[in-house]
Amino acid sequence: MSGDTITQPHHPSCAPSRAARELGLKRGELDLAVHLGLIRTVPDEGGGGRRVLRSEIERMSSEAGFPDTLRERVKVAGTTQGADLMHVSAGRFTRLARLGLVVPVKWYLNRYRAVVWLYLAEELKQVAADENNAPLLNARRMPEALRAMLDTGVDLRPRNWRGRHRGFLLRLAEDPWESAGALAAFLDPVHIAEIVPDPYERSHLNRFRPGPPTSGAPGSPSAHLAERLMTADDPDEISLLRADLTAVLEEARDRRPAPRPATRRVPAPAHPVLPGPARPEESEPPRGLLSWLRRRARGGAC
Incomplete structure (x- = not known):
């Protein structure tokens, strides 16, 4: 057998915190970029989570407008900022979000344990620019069917x-x-x-x-x-x-079936033992009789 060893190709990678610094992103922004499929990650062979390939960092860094364009793609907005981007009131923005016209990309809990929804700023601009959405954005009153849905408490967020x-x-x-x-x-x-x-x-x-x-x-x-x-x-x-x-x-x-605990098997005996009737226990001869037998064997009996 030869001493040559076939090795798997090694793909240089780095930890997410390092990748975020090199890409000019905050750690949460990098996580969101991964979430959106903008940046690919690979499992850490040592079991320490996921890592960012060096080739991905180089690919993103070579894009036109880097790093501003990347930051814009992961920029998020809450209700107030989102309403400003779409040129609607905060109340209408919330109603549109409840109806599913805009989709949250992440959330967090504030100090009052209330859910704060966040949206991609880039998507909000696209929704606002779509002429098909103009009636929902600009009409004085929302359509009756949508108002009825909101009255029933619908919330698709x-x-x-x-x-x-x-x-x-x-x-x-x-x-x-x-x-x-x-x-x-x-x-x-x-x-x-x-x-x-x-x-x-x-x-x-x-x-x-x-x-x-x-x-x-x-x-x-x-x-x-x-x-x-x-x-x-x-x-x-x-x-x-x-x-x-x-x-x-x-x-x-x-x-790949789910693993199960191994079943313990008791080996059968090599030669079956056939039980028979119990032999009666033999009592020990009296001590006097034993002494007499020993003397007789030595020729000293009389």
Whole structure:
């Protein structure tokens, strides 16, 4: 056997914090760029999360207008800034967001534990520039059907954010089990138990099930709120997630079944032992008789 070793090609990469500095971004902006698919990442071979390929940094750095164009693509706006970009009131902006005309890209909890939705500034400008949206943006009153929906309490912001975040997680998935975990992340444990009744398989699936991107300490009010935002609550959304998860699980099982504990086998004896009737216990001869027998054997008996 020769001493030559075939090695896998090495792709230079760096940690996200280093990549952010080299690209002129804040760490949150880099994360958003990855989320949007603008920058590709690879798993850390040492298990330390994901890393940014050096080739990606070079590619982004060579684009025209760098770094301003990159910053513009990841710039976000809250309700007040978004309303200004779309030239509408803050109240109308919120109503349009609730109806799903604009889709949040991320969120955070403020000090009052209220959800603050953030939107891509670039997308808001595109919505405002679309002439088809002019009636919704400029009309004095919104159409009656839309007002009726708002009166019933419709709010598509959580669902639309979940759809966007689900796409991000699925892009990162590298095998069917990771894809299944990404889908399961948006279903509550009851639905998962119905789809995956086998406890070993369910335990394996949960290894790939990511949590909310933002949360406080486990069990805290912030963590509970983050979990609620992450969990689908619309019947149509739940139905689609269940169907997708069922299909992806079939592929995952075919490719690599979930591990199970090894079954211990007790080896059979080489020669079967046939039980027979118990032999009666023989009592020890009296001491006097033993002495007499020994003397007799030596020829000293009389």
